[in-house]
Amino acid sequence: MKVNGQSHSVDVDPATPLLYVLGEELGLNGPKFGCGLSQCGACTVIVNERAIRSCVTPVKTVEGMEITTLEGIGTTEKLHPLQKAFIEEQAAQCGFCLNGVIMTTKALLDKNPKAAKEDIEQALSGVLCRCFTHVRMMAAIESAKQEMTR
Amino acid sequence: MRDRSKAARSLVLTHDALAALRDAGLSRRKFLQGTGALVVSFGMRGMWSNAAAQFEGGEVGPPHDQLDSWIAIAADGSVTAYTGKEELGQGISTAQIQLVAEELCVPFNRVKLIYCDTSMTPDQGVTSGSQSHPTNFNHANLGQAGATARQALLQLASKRFNVPVEQLTAADGAVSVKGDATKKATYGELIGGKKFAIKLDLKAPRKPAGEWVVLGKPAQRPDLPDLVTGKFEFVHNTRLPGMLHGRVVRPPAVGATVVHVDESSVAGMAGVVKVVVKDNFVGVVAEKPWQAMQAAEKLAVNWTPGKGLPKHEDLYDFVRNNKPTRDTLLVNSKDVDQTLAGAAKVVKATYHYPYQMHGSMGASCAVADVQGDKATIYSPTQAVWHQRSTSAMVLGLKPENVRVIFRRGSGCYGCNGADAVTYDAALLSQAVGKPVKVQLSRKDEMAWGENYGFAFVLDERAGLDADGNIIAWDHESWSPVRGNRPGMTTPGNVASGMLAGFETEPFIARSPAPEPTAYNNGTNGVPSYFAGSVGGSPKGTGTIKSERSLIHNSPSPFFTGPLRSPARLQNTFTHECFMDEIAARVKVDPVAYRLKHLSNERLSNVVKAAAKTANWDARPSPNPQIRPNGVEAGRGMACVAYEGDNGYAAMVLEVEVDQDTGKINVKRIVVSNDSGPISNPDGLRNQIEGGALHGLSRALMEEVTWDEEKVTSVNWSSYHSLPLGFDVPKIEVTLLNRPDQPATGAGETAITLTAAALGNAIFDATGARLRRVPFTPERVKGALGKTG
Numbered sequence: 024m025k026v027n028g029q030s031h032s033v034d035v036d037p038a039t040p041l042l043y044v045l046g047e048e049l050g051l052n053g054p055k056f057g058c059g060l061s062q063c064g065a066c067t068v069i070v071n072e073r074a075i076r077s078c079v080t081p082v083k084t085v086e087g088m089e090i091t092t093l094e095g096i097g098t099t100e101k102l103h104p105l106q107k108a109f110i111e112e113q114a115a116q117c118g119f120c121l122n123g124v125i126m127t128t129k130a131l132l133d134k135n136p137k138a139a140k141e142d143i144e145q146a147l148s149g150v151l152c153r154c155f156t157h158v159r160m161m162a163a164i165e166s167a168k169q170e171m172t173r
Numbered sequence: 174m175r176d177r178s179k180a181a182r183s184l185v186l187t188h189d190a191l192a193a194l195r196d197a198g199l200s201r202r203k204f205l206q207g208t209g210a211l212v213v214s215f216g217m218r219g220m221w222s223n224a225a226a227q228f229e230g231g232e233v234g235p236p237h238d239q240l241d242s243w244i245a246i247a248a249d250g251s252v253t254a255y256t257g258k259e260e261l262g263q264g265i266s267t268a269q270i271q272l273v274a275e276e277l278c279v280p281f282n283r284v285k286l287i288y289c290d291t292s293m294t295p296d297q298g299v300t301s302g303s304q305s306h307p308t309n310f311n312h313a314n315l316g317q318a319g320a321t322a323r324q325a326l327l328q329l330a331s332k333r334f335n336v337p338v339e340q341l342t343a344a345d346g347a348v349s350v351k352g353d354a355t356k357k358a359t360y361g362e363l364i365g366g367k368k369f370a371i372k373l374d375l376k377a378p379r380k381p382a383g384e385w386v387v388l389g390k391p392a393q394r395p396d397l398p399d400l401v402t403g404k405f406e407f408v409h410n411t412r413l414p415g416m417l418h419g420r421v422v423r424p425p426a427v428g429a430t431v432v433h434v435d436e437s438s439v440a441g442m443a444g445v446v447k448v449v450v451k452d453n454f455v456g457v458v459a460e461k462p463w464q465a466m467q468a469a470e471k472l473a474v475n476w477t478p479g480k481g482l483p484k485h486e487d488l489y490d491f492v493r494n495n496k497p498t499r500d501t502l503l504v505n506s507k508d509v510d511q512t513l514a515g516a517a518k519v520v521k522a523t524y525h526y527p528y529q530m531h532g533s534m535g536a537s538c539a540v541a542d543v544q545g546d547k548a549t550i551y552s553p554t555q556a557v558w559h560q561r562s563t564s565a566m567v568l569g570l571k572p573e574n575v576r577v578i579f580r581r582g583s584g585c586y587g588c589n590g591a592d593a594v595t596y597d598a599a600l601l602s603q604a605v606g607k608p609v610k611v612q613l614s615r616k617d618e619m620a621w622g623e624n625y626g627f628a629f630v631l632d633e634r635a636g637l638d639a640d641g642n643i644i645a646w647d648h649e650s651w652s653p654v655r656g657n658r659p660g661m662t663t664p665g666n667v668a669s670g671m672l673a674g675f676e677t678e679p680f681i682a683r684s685p686a687p688e689p690t691a692y693n694n695g696t697n698g699v700p701s702y703f704a705g706s707v708g709g710s711p712k713g714t715g716t717i718k719s720e721r722s723l724i725h726n727s728p729s730p731f732f733t734g735p736l737r738s739p740a741r742l743q744n745t746f747t748h749e750c751f752m753d754e755i756a757a758r759v760k761v762d763p764v765a766y767r768l769k770h771l772s773n774e775r776l777s778n779v780v781k782a783a784a785k786t787a788n789w790d791a792r793p794s795p796n797p798q799i800r801p802n803g804v805e806a807g808r809g810m811a812c813v814a815y816e817g818d819n820g821y822a823a824m825v826l827e828v829e830v831d832q833d834t835g836k837i838n839v840k841r842i843v844v845s846n847d848s849g850p851i852s853n854p855d856g857l858r859n860q861i862e863g864g865a866l867h868g869l870s871r872a873l874m875e876e877v878t879w880d881e882e883k884v885t886s887v888n889w890s891s892y893h894s895l896p897l898g899f900d901v902p903k904i905e906v907t908l909l910n911r912p913d914q915p916a917t918g919a920g921e922t923a924i925t926l927t928a929a930a931l932g933n934a935i936f937d938a939t940g941a942r943l944r945r946v947p948f949t950p951e952r953v954k955g956a957l958g959k960t961g
Contacts, residue, residue, distance in 0.1 A: 036443065039463040047418075047462055052410040053403030057535050057583070058615040062889035065535060065583075093403035106401040113393060113855055116863055117262025118400035119407065119535045119583035124897060148898035151889065153534040153584045154262055155866035157901045159859065 024085055026051070027095030037083035042066045044082045045092060053093030053122050057151070064123025064150035068092050074130035074146075093122045096129060105129055108167035109160070116154030123150045128164050136172045140165075234296040234558065240325070240369045242295050243318030244273065250346045250361035252277060252284045256315050257297025258305040259289040260396065261555070261585040263920050264856035265305045267394045271852055272310060275380055275388040276319025277326075278343040279360070282395075289557045289579035299556040299658060301587070301735065303819055303918020310852065310916035312375065320377040322369065329363045382850050382912030389910075391855035408580035411540045411551045413608040417446055418462040419601035420469035421611065421669070422455040423621035426479025426882035427730060431455060438473035448472060449604040452674035456601045458609055466614075479882035482730050489525050492630045492651050495727035497682035502689050503698045503722040504705055504713070512645035512719035516636025520755050524747040525945040526629040528877035530892055531736050535583025536618035537590030541598035542608035543568060548575045552595040553582025556658065560595055563664040567596045567673055568603050586867075588734030590622025592659050593669040600673060616887040621668045624734025625877055627652045629743040633751040636719070641759035643770055645719035646700060648748070652740065653729030654680070668732055680728045694817030697741040697925070698722050700748035701814055702770040714773035714814045731877070731884070737867065738921040741815060742928065746872075746946065749811035749929030753794065754942060762791040763933065764810050775847050776814045778909060779823040782845035784810065786907045787825035794937040804831050806840075807938025811929035815922045821847040821909075822922035824865065826930035827902075830938045832957055835950030837935065839869060839902040844926070847909040848919040858906045861923040865904055868927025870895040874947050 024031060026049060033048045040059075045051045045068065057065025059078045066078040069091040097103030102110070105125050115121055124147065131138050131146040138146075143164055152160065235242035235255070245253045254273040260266035270284045277284075288294055297308060309315035323343055330348035331338045334356050341348050348363065350356035359365075382389060399405035424430070434455060436448045444464030449456045455474055459465035483491035513519055540551040541564075548568055554560040557577040565572040582591050594613050602609040613622050629652045636645040656666035656677045664670030665677040692705050692712040699705055703720040705713020713720075738745075756766035764784045771777045783789075787808070796807055807830070812823035827841040842865045851857055874893035878886040886892035932943050941956035 035461070036463060039461070043462045046410070047412070050412065051403065052406060055407070055409055055535055055583075056538070056612055058889060059536075060615055060888055062615075063534055093401075097402060099398040099402050099404065102398075102402070109401045110393070110397045113397065113859060115262070115394070115397055115400055116264070116859065117581065117584045118396065118405065119262075119533075120897075121400055122403065125401065144898040144900065146898065148896050150897045151534050151894050152897055153532055153586070153867075153894060155863040155870065155895070156859070157866055157895075157897055157899075158862045158904050160897060161901055 024088060024090055026090045027092060035082060038081045041068070041077040041080045041082045041085055041090070045077060051092050051094055055119060055122055057119070057123070062149065064127055065120060067123045067126040069126055069130050072130065072133060074127045093126060103129070104167040104170040105164070108163040108170065112159045112163040112166065114156055114159035114163040116156050120150065120152040124152065124160055132168060132171055136168070138168065234291060234294065237295055237314065238372050240318055240321050240371050240373050243315055243373070244277070244322045244369075246322070246360050246364050248361050248365035250283065250359050250365060252279055254284055254286050254315065255294045256286060256288045256309060257295045258309055259300045259555070259579045260581065261300060262581070263860060264394060264853065265300070266396070267392050267856055268306065268852040269309060269315060270395070271387045271392050272316050273319045275385055276316060277323050279346040281387055281392060283346060291557050291561045291577045296558040299559065301555050303815065303921045306848070306852070306916045306918055307819070310850075312379070316379065317373055317375060317377060320379050321371070321374045324374060324377045325369055325371060326360055326363050330358050333358055333363070388852050389850070389854070392853050394856070406580065407535070408540065408551055408553045408582050409535060409538045409612065411580055411610065413540060413542060416540065416608040416610055417458050417460060417605060418465040419456050419458045419598065419609045419611040420465040421597050421613065421617055422457065422469050422472055422474055423617055423668070424453065424476055424479070424672070426476070427482055427884070428480030429476040429478065432475040432477055435473040435475075439468045439471055442468050442471065447605050449601055451600060452672060454600060454669060454673040456597060456611070458601050458605050462612065482879050482882060484881070485879055488527070488628060489630050492628055492653060495651070495653055498684050498725040498727045499680065499682055500684045500686035501724045502686040503694065503724065504689060504692070504703060504707055505721050506706065506719050508719050509645050509647045509721040513634060513636040513647065516644060517639045518637040518758070520635045520637065520758055522633050522751055522754055522944060524631045524633070524750065526631070526743040526746065527946060528628045528731060529626040529736060529871055529875045530619060530877060530886070531584070531586040531589040531623050531626070532619070532875070532892060532894060533582065533584040533586065533589040536613040536615050537582060537594040537622055538610065538612045539591070539595040539598040540608060540610045541595070541602040543599060543603040544606060546570055546574055548599065548602070550575065550577045550595060550599060551580045552577055553580060553585070553591040554595055555585065555591065559659055559661050560592060562661045563659045563670065564595060564599050566662070566675065567664050567670060568599055587626070587736040587739065588624040588658050588667070590618045593622050593667040596664060596667070596669040596673060619887045619892060620884040624656055624667060624732040626736030627654065627733050627740055627743060629740070631743070631747040633747060635751070635755055637755070637759065641761065643702065643717050643755060646703065646717050648698065648700060648722045649725070650698065650744070651725045651727070652743075653727045654733045655729035656732040657734055686723060697744040697813065697816065698724050699817070700752070701776060701812065702752065704772070714771060714776050714817070716770050716772050738925045741813070741921065742868070742925045745811065745813045745925045746928040746932070749813070749926070750932045750942070750944065753809065753933040753936065757794050757936070760793045763794055764789055765791060767810070767812060773814060775821045775911070776812060779821045779845040779847050780810070780812045782907050782909060783823035783825045783843050786845065786905055787827070787843040789825060794933065795940040796937055799938070799940055802832055804829050805938040807934045807936070809930045809933025809935070809937055811926040811933065813922065813925045815918065815925060818917070820917040820919055820922045822926060824923065824926040824930040826927065826934045828931065828934040828938055830935055830953065832939060835953035835957070837873060837931070837948060837953060838900065839931065841903045841905070842927070843905045843907070844923050845907040845909060846919065846922055847911055848922070849914040849916045850912040851908055851910045852916070854908055857908060857919050860920050861906045862904045864921065864923030865927055866895065866901070868924040869931065872928035872931050872946055872948055874949065876947050
């Protein structure tokens with residue numbers, strides 16, 4: 024499989040959820056274990072332009088596909104507009120949910136750069152933040168959306 | 174015994190320690206070879222002694238009264254500060270960096286903060302209870318260390334330039350002679366790489382707020398760039414060489430114990446290393462996480478039946494009647510029954526609050542490396558020293574042979590599964606002699622990981638005079654408790670410690686309650702409107718002199734713990750709703766009525782500030798124009814002196830209630846907050862915004878559920894949380910800065926108010942009073958049906 028533009032081959036049980044391959048085999052920190060049940064969004068990655076929950080995605084189903092994780096969309100030196108906006112708005116507390124929020128929103132905005140507030144709310148209706156940093160995150164998303172459509 | 178060099182080579186430095194070394198221009202190897210600057214051998218004192226002799230050091234870590242325990246300055250002038258208060262996401266590390274930078278007169282980015290590693294940071298107990306800000310910002314500890322260091326640097330410069338300290342000025346990490354720019358020495362030149370070797374001076378002058386250049390201004394959190402790019406290492410991302418993966422197998426019912434574990438049920442499964450059983454603790458270690466998960470799923474364990482649970486629908490009868498009790502009187506003027514009997518009118522109400530979860534978004538995780546009689550543990554615990562002491566008990570090791578390093582977990586909010594999973598990891602690592610990471614499942618976390626927030630039944634009675642003034646108030650509450658944070662000696666206070674055979678702190682019954690001897694409103698069991706007289710002078714925040722607050726605790730079937738604003742939220746929800754009920758009965762404006770019964774200036778000020786920002790329409794509740802159907806709008810107010818004197822806040826909440834569906838739509842939340850001098854206004858706002866919405870989620874939908882033997886709210890479809898995609902209300906925060914006052918906590922003020930402000934707003938909109946959390950649509954409709 025190809026992760027963030029780099030090819031990897033791993034020798035694991037093909038039923039292994041993608042999350043554990045990304046975390047323990049490839050050493051990525053972006054996708055996180057939140058619930059293991061596809062209920063919170065912490066493990067979100069983008070495969071074929073779609074945000075998917077890697078905690079319930081057997082690795083064999085993404086064999087040979089392009090996978091993008093939080094690490095793959097920008098770096099501290101060259102931030103993605105969403106990453107930049109989250110820093111500008113100081114939109115985090117513990118930060119555990121950031122991966123799910125940013126990756127879910129990125130997939131939406133890539134597909135629909137002018138997504139309305141309702142579309143964004145719909146996309147994030149299955150994403151949790153238990154520090155409830157909602158106000159800042161929604162402001163950051165709005166600001167990034169403006170930046171991305173400029 | 175390992176030899177020294179081998180031990181040194183195997184030493185694992187924390188992310189923060191590595192970053193500090195990097196910033197000081199030192200490599201880990203150089204440091205371990207002992208050729209680094211002196212500051213490192215001192216600054217990493219614990220690390221150094223680890224390398225030399227493993228885990229040297231006392232039970233309580235670096236001495237608090239020594240400046241070198243708190244601050245080190247490297248040859249390049251960079252500052253390393255050590256603190257026992259950790260970053261859980263609440264933003265305290267940013268404020269602590271601001272504090273050190275301010276007192277030392279250096280820029281924010283020249284300070285590196287290292288927190289909560291038993292090998293090198295001071296023992297400051299638990300990072301909890303809205304105490305970090307008071308602990309390090311008032312006149313002791315970290316802030317005082319900064320002031321002491323600045324004073325010492327001025328004295329060193331005074332000697333060097335042979336001029337009195339009064340003629341010197343410190344700025345940007347250097348001391349210079351006033352009016353002579355040629356006489357200037359950087360901190361690096363004055364002390365760099367050397368110990369201060371002086372005591373903390375409790376009289377060293379602190380910088381007055383009027384001179385602040387770093388504190389008091391919004392500071393960006395240094396962790397955010399790494400967080401948004403996936404570089405940040407949570408404990409979930411900790412990976413050690415040769416690390417294995419563990420999963421636990423928890424009892425299927427509360428009170429169930431192990432009869433037999435059939436290890437053959439997982440024999441031959443790929444990657445399985447070991448099945449571990451200690452008393453009722455059961456776990457599996459495998460090479461990979463997926464293998465451990467499958468093995469834990471498949472492992473055949475015979476358990477006894479559970480001990481049975483009170484019926485969920487009968488919870489509040491159980492809470493009220495459960496025995497034995499431990500009774501506590503917070504205030505008792507001894508004339509309450511008499512005053513109530515003579516009152517022109519008596520108002521009574523009973524409120525109910527369910528067990529709730531911390532529900533951290535990431536199920537808890539920890540990594541332990543137990544090798545022989547030594548252990549290194551990476552834990553999201555709130556108390557590394559307590560964790561060290563109790564892990565040592567669980568492992569049967571000496572505490573000085575256990576090193577606990579804090580690594581951030583997912584959220585916190587009190588007592589989530591952090592301590593429990595740390596014992597899990599320690600036990601599994603010890604059993605295999607290799608590093609083991611344990612990741613709890615969602616169900617493990619929710620049913621057997623965390624200690625729930627308290628359920629409560631609360632009775633209120635108030636007596637009014639003929640003019641509608643409150644002349645007496647009686648508060649009586651019932652709440653079951655079991656366990657708590659582990660403390661220094663009680664690993665059995667959380668699930669895994671208990672399962673591994675350790676006693677939970679015993680419940681000590683006491684009835685009747687002894688008379689109070691000192692005023693203490695740490696749980697907000699005393700309403701804000703009480704005079705609060707215990708043995709003479711009133712210490713409360715209100716005017717009501719005929720007052721009683723009586724608390725009954727009893728043994729809980731579930732583990733309980735200090736979920737954000739523990740008891741304070743439940744009590745404030747009740748008192749602030751009840752105050753609103755009385756104001757409505759008297760037919761007066763609830764804000765004016767509050768102010769009439771408050772004596773405390775700071776609390777009155779936040780009430781006025783919130784009302785002003787919200788453009789409060791002064792009139793009695795409910796709204797006089799309520800129609801019986803359709804959507805109605807209303808507003809509610811609540812206020813609190815958190816823990817009596819640890820932060821003052823008021824909230825106005827505006828709501829729309831769909832009377833046909835029972836659906837509640839919160840449109841706007843206004844919060845005013847006084848936490849003393851403001852260190853980081855943006856960090857404070859973030860805490861208040863998050864607290865307000867956390868409170869909203871708890872008020873609207875959060876409730877632990879169970880059947881006859883086990884917890885049934887075990888994931889996010891059975892335990893509900895407001896998702897990111899809900900229609901987020903507008904939140905406006907007004908900060909009242911009081912640099913003349915001591916610093917107070919700020920992380921729990923807003924959350925304490927939401928349920929009350931919401932209940933009052935719903936009443937204002939509809940005339941229906943909700944007295945049971947959560948305010949589900951069914952309960953809203955039910956309450957509406959009861960209104961005439």
